[in-house]
Amino acid sequence: MISATHYVVLSLVLLSLGVIGVMLRRNFITVLLSLELIFNAVNLNLIAFSFRLGDLAGQVLAIFVITVAAAEAAIGLGLIIALVRLKDTVALDEVDEMRG
């Protein structure tokens, strides 16, 4: 019998992958992709719980999450465009003018 636990474990793995991706990839775009992984992990949780609780709130929240994720993707991509215009790069570690 598949319990919520299985889903949570799976989502944990996805979450970790996302976090690691965010921390590892130099490319802004792939960093964005990793962020999307994290949101998906969350959604998995929500769905699993909503099924387990027989409660729709989880699903609804998941919808909001998806939408917000879309919005964030839009902003992020906009930033990428601006960044490319300014510095001709998408490498995040070259965006380091301010420090200390």
Added chain:
Amino acid sequence: MTYDFNLGWLLNLVCYLPLIGALLTMFFIKKENSAAVKWFATLITGLDFIIAIPLWLLYQPDGAEFQFATVKQWIPSVGVQYIFGVDGFAILLILLTTLLGFISVYSSFTAVTEREKEYYIFLLLLQTGMLGVFCSLDFILFYVFWEVMLVPMYFLIGVWGGPRKLYAAIKFFLYTLVGSVLMLVGILALYFFNGSGLAAVGLAGLGNALTFEVPVLYEIASQIPPELQFWVFLAFFVGFAIKVPMFPFHTWLPDAHVEAPTAGSVILAGVLLKMGTYGFIRFSLPLLPDATVKAVWWVGVLAVIAIIYGALVAMAQKDMKKLVAYSSVSHMGFVMIGMFALNQAGLKGSILQMINHGISTGALFLLVGIVYERRHNRMIAEYGGLAKVMPLYATFFMIITMSSIGLPTLNGFIGEFTILIGVFHHSWVWALFAATGIVLGAGYMLWLYQRVFFGEITNEKNKGLTDLNLREQWTLIPLIILAFWIGLYPKPFFRLMEPTVDRVLARVQVAMPEETAADYVAAIAAPTHHDETVEE
């Protein structure tokens, strides 16, 4: 009967007059018109001193504990009130403050030549701050004034100070600030203990109304458990000891004194240092009797160290101001040791000694400032033989020197004598060590005098020095008159402080075993002591 609201407005006026003056100067007097600024400031401070005198005349020793009181709600939801009120002790300090305030303004006419407007504004603000400290009876109000006063002092040192002014100013500010914030924590602890209690030390409170009102807190002093008293005392101690300054916390003093402009030094030595001792007498002793009695030994030792150490270090100084600064460390040591003898003589002496120190050291700084103004040099080695060119100056300096080394018929003696009597009856060992301070005091002061005034005039630059002008004389004469007055007839001063002393001691006594005083001196006549007591 705690408060006597009669004439409360007078006290408020005394406290806020300088502030009003500062605002008026700020908004209505042109920066260019420096004469107007000076004279207006002089007028205000002089007026302030004059209206402060009635406080003394109208104070009833057998009346309410705090007179000329004002009690208003301020932030009722947390029990912060606006409470003004003074007893004899505070009145003494208020008079001292207003007098020195006037003198320091009057003495700065030629000493300060740039950014004069700001200078006098800061002086006035400073005076309100200091007066507020002595007037407030609500802890928060007290704390507010205590902090407010730092800012103008910071600028007085930092803008008009000597070469290392920035360093000295920030050092002064940080030092004092650290002390006072710790004090704030102590205050809060008391506040909550009186009310809801303190989870911190697992203490249930008394469940009284939450209040910062000092006289109310006096009531609960005896119920505060010792360990809480210890911690709060510690917090207060740091705050006040830094101001005094007690021995290990004294290092800000020389810098601040040396770098500050003359008036700044006068106020610093004359009034600011007294705030520390004021705090001890007003708060630490009566609020935390148990901790106080326990702390007596340590404070006593620190004070003795301060006395001897300060004197010796003063002896080694090459800079007049530094010398005077360290001498204050020594003198304030006397104040502390007298206070912690915890008997009437000691306490009275130490209060009187506060005034004396204000007068003598204030005057000394004025005097040093006078030659500094002429020569822009404070190095003792630069001088010598001044007695020839500046006889009057030499005379004044001699009188003040004598008052500072405690020559009878001058103020210093009365203070030290009374203190030492008190101390002797607390512990003759302390008295023994403290008394050496008198010898050393004579040492460094006379040596200073010798090097500055006697001998041939070796330094060409000193040949042309002019003697005191009329204004300078008049800045000094009041202090000298006071010095003689206290030296010859201190009774009025003693009488003024008596109620305070009795109340404070009554509040400390609860923690003191009977007979303590006697045991210390028993050593002297140990074999015969007992049967003697039997007889009497």
Added chain:
Amino acid sequence: MPLAEFVPFLPEIFLAAAGFALLLVGIPLRPHGTRVVSALAVTSLAITAVLVLLVGRPTEGAFTILGEMLVIDQMAVFVKLLVLAASAISILMAAGYLERSGYGGGEFCSLVLYATVGMFVMVSGANLASMYVGLELMALSVYVLVGYFKLEVKSNEGAVKYFVLGALSSGILLYGISLVYGTTGTLDLQSIHDRLAAVPDNNLALLLGIVLVAFGMLFKVAAVPFHVWTPDAYEGAPTPVTAFMSVAPKAAAFAMFLRLFAGAFAPEVDYWRVVLWVASAATMIYGNIAALTQDNVKRMLAYSSIAHAGYALMGLVAANVMGTWSVLLYMLVYAFMNLGAFGFVILLESRGYTGEAITDYAGLARSHPAAAALMLWFMLALAGIPPTAGFMGKLYLFAAAVNGGYVVLTLIAVVMSAVSLYYYFRIVVQMYLRDEEAARPAEMHRDRWVEAMIALCAVATLVVGIYPTPVVQWLSALQLM
């Protein structure tokens, strides 16, 4: 649901509409009509304020609307008004600046308004879902605002960093929410509170969820170790934006923090308190000490705002009534003093980034005595010296902490606030004590609006410092849950 239920929702609706309208108005007259747009924006904010008062003032106690999504109570009203004030002040300060910069004001104003809507939802959210979307609305608007000077490398860089880290943190927050949802079975704050209160639960999953939510909130209030975005975002963002984001979102975030932790998760306090304790201490220490050696004023203020977040957290750690309202009071005080200081920076900023280096302040006491005096006042306030409001704010926070028994934390706080004096006074030193080496004191812009706002902040700081009674009484009356 009946239309009547929407009435309490009017302020948000109005703001959103106004934002859109401003967008449309802004497009034709950018960049010259900046002041007009700003004026309109401020008017709409004012109207919103009136609406908020109409909706919220008469109610005693809390009531929820629209399917328990939102709650209207005194806290919400207070924070909403505070946020409105902050936004209005920032917009007025921004107008001249944006004009000079050539970037128009239209999008700026509407974004500020949308951010405000988001904060409204945050502070009056009664349900994790609504709170989350509110948070995101605020966050997204601010990302854009930070990157608003899209041709400035710094601005863009700040936006990028803020965005990536923000997204990461909101992911973590969401994960926490999902765990809370899974363990308590609901998103509704009230029922969460009731369940936890009924059976104090030490289920690790739940606690982990709570802690992750705490992480998300700590990020929003810029607390160590989630502060990393702050200095760069603050330095990179256009100064008015910095002023805005250092105040309004922080206040809103703290309000939400309170609703969650002093409200919903309160029964579990003994479990999560330690996390906030550590975060608070670390934040105070780190913020203050790192600020000591900053030579860029904006950056220094950024660190100082981190430190202030640390002070405010003490109120949450104390987790008693006084703690709650003292946090809000502190947010109010902090808003005014910080906005005042930033207004000064705005006035000083001229060609390039000059006006941000601390040395540019040398000798200002000579050339602009009044301005210098005001700056001194704000510095004193930030350092918490009476009689400024800064002292009152700190006083209550410390009091709350001592009362809660967190003496060590309080000691750290007091020592650190003494330290903070040092770096605030570095500016004062430059202005007052360094006149001799002021070869050419930086000239300041004459901008009536900004000056007016600075004066306003100064007055507020003074009044609250001298007579905080009304505010304190209002605040100490409100309770959540």
Added chain:
Amino acid sequence: MDFIVSHFAQIVFYTLAVLTVAGGVGVIALRNPVHAALSLLWTFLMVAALFVLRHAEFLAAVQVLVYAGGIMVLFLFVIMLVNVRGLTPDTVYLSQLAPLAIVAGVLIGALLAVVFSLGVLAAGSHDATALQQVDGLVVGNTEAVGMVLYTKYLVPFEVVSVVLLVAMIGAIIFGRRDAALVRGAGEAER
């Protein structure tokens, strides 16, 4: 055979889970952004399938449409835009691998440690039907979700719409080329 029948759910789940994780690994492992994006697309689809297993049909649909349909296209578009400028960084990873591994390890360890205590989740009703009902009578999951979404969760729903608006504004601001603004013009002004 009957094993398959009796354990069908498990089999399906594990298969999907493995595939999802594989996609996730691909996202962070593949050098070429395009490939990464595609593997993310793959992950989305697998997740959608998992949704279906949990009776979230509507959500699965949204996942496919919004994510796979909308966002991925956007991504690929941008990637192309950037790629033509040949800007893909030559080195894919940042050097600081080791510490991160540790961190991730700590993190995951801590979280897993938690998860094993999940047995004590608040008791829930296991009837999936609740996810398809609107006050009692069974309708599809879509209707059910819609019902809740547009009644109880109306406020967040509206706010989310504003969020999208803001995103649009942001995208416009960042994306738009301004004739009025020359680079550094603001700087010159400031």
Added chain:
Amino acid sequence: MKFYDLIWLVPLFPLLGAAFNGFVSNRRGLSKGVTHTVALLGSGLAWLWGWAAVIQWYLQEDIHHPYVVRVYEWITGGSVRILDGSLVDVTIDAAFQIDPLSAVMVGFVSFVGFLIHVYSVGYMHDESDRAYARYFSYLNLFMFSMLVLVLGSNLPVLFVGWEGVGLCSYLLIGFYFEKLWCASAGMKAFIVNRIGDFGFLLAIFAAFAVFGTVEYTDMFGAAAAHPEHYTTAATVIGLLLFVGAIGKSAQIPLYVWLPDAMAGPTPVSALIHAATMVTAGVYMVARCNIFYRISPTAMLVVAIIGGLTAVFSATIGLAQNDIKKVLAYSTVSQLGYMFLAAGVGAFIVAIFHVVTHAFFKACLFLGSGSVIHACGGEQDMRKMGGLRKYMPTTYWTFLAATIAIAGIVPFAGFFSKDEILAKAFAAGYGNLNDHGTVYALLWLLAVAGAFLTAFYMFRLVHMTFHGEFRGGEEAEHHLHESPRTMTLPLQILGVLSIVGGFIGFPGYLFGHPEWNKIEQFMEPILLPLGHGEHGAEHAQHVGLGLEFGLIVLSLAVAGFGIWLATRYYAGEKAFVMPRSLAERFPFAYKMLLNKYWVDELYDATVVSGTVGLARLLWDVDARVVDGAVNGTRHATVGSSFLSGIFDLRVVDGAVNLIAKIYDVASHQFRRLQVGFTQGYAMVMVFGAAVLLIVFLVSF
């Protein structure tokens, strides 16, 4: 009217004079005439009023009961709990007391003081007007203090005078402050005296602790009532008081200041450092005799110190060539005799010697003054000689005084000194307080001292007045007798040092004790002790024969001294013998010449010790207490502070240390802010991990 009710006028007159001269004449530079008129008025009125008051008091009151005049309450220090556990008010009156002791003191102090004022008019006449005014204001101030000292009715008031005279002596020694060595001498005097005062103050406190009062009458009354209770207390108090006396009266080991004090104008030396101030210590001991009588220990100490000083300084006197130095050391040794007297319980005799000594020593000093005056400031006796024919008056008066100090019957010195010797002998003979042997030894010392005194005094006379003038030609022309104002006091004092002794005529030798007026008169100051005799009462008389024997002995000794001096320093073989002695015992000679190197010793130990300590502590303060300076300084070099505040850190502090720590910490913290996004992400995740661990641990 009752003069003695207004006794406080006595000190007041000179005070007014001092104030006038100090603030008016000195400032305005009034003429010498005005100045010395005022000064003389001040001291003269004091003298007249003082004598009038004393005489009237003697006639109208019972001299057995001190007459106390309270002026006002001075110090009201609240209450303290004293030794016996009772609470006592610290109330100290400004009050004056007339009793035989103070009567005698006032009598001769005011009189001699006045004489010396007169003398000064002549001696100081070639000072500038301002200096003249200054001088006389100081002199008047001294009269005031001295009179307060002797008239005060309790220890603190006594202390007022005590310090006052100290101050005046400081000012007057340093009168020629342009000469730095004069000023230094003044400072030395003041500080050495301070050391004494230290003891005195403690004595006051101890007395208060024991008796709960410092009023003479009450204190002594109580002590006399129950002597046996107060033995310990009396020892402590007595010794502490004696420390004060040692300082003020220049006894071993604190005598060093007195010879230097000769830097002052000669009249000052005469008045302060011979006649009056230095005897204050004796006065105090006599005043507090009760303690010494109660405590044998204290008394013994007094005797020993006194005896040793008497001989010790006499030996130094042998080799000095500065005329005033010789007189100074003789003063020290005479003071030693006084303390010896006190030490054997003969307090009245001590005072008697004080009086006679005042006469002849003042005379000697004034005489030397007029000599120096004549020789144009020359003080070295080797450059004098044969002055007899130039200045007869000076010579004869000087000679009279010398014979007096040498103790030749019937000159003043004889009576007092011989009585001291007699008492000392009696003490040893009668085994006083079972310290007989010690006292006997002391007696021997005293006799030796008598011989030395006679010797060096006549050496002085011979070197100065006899033989040929050795000062060179042109100096010889200026030699002249001094003006009237100077010779008149000389004559008066000369006469007194001849006849002054008869007030203490040892009548009992002839069966007429009442002939000893002074003893009769002062008898009341020795309160009868309560039950339990402590010996040391009026020295028990040895047999008459022995007494006469002693007298003869002392006369013989003195005579021998004179003879030897004459043989060595007069006539054609003058100076031969001493030189040969000096050559034969060079070390002894050097030792005496250099005063046993005591000054050098003190410089090496006490002075440089203190100063060194001071310097050391200052370093400590600058470095350690104030922080690990150099460490921080070197560490801070290149610290990136823009603000000038920390550039200015030079030598300082704990504060700086902390500041430095913050500085370093700050830079470390800032390195967390690595600058690129993923770095921040790392920090966040790391931090999150830490927080999680904290959380899990605390869970």
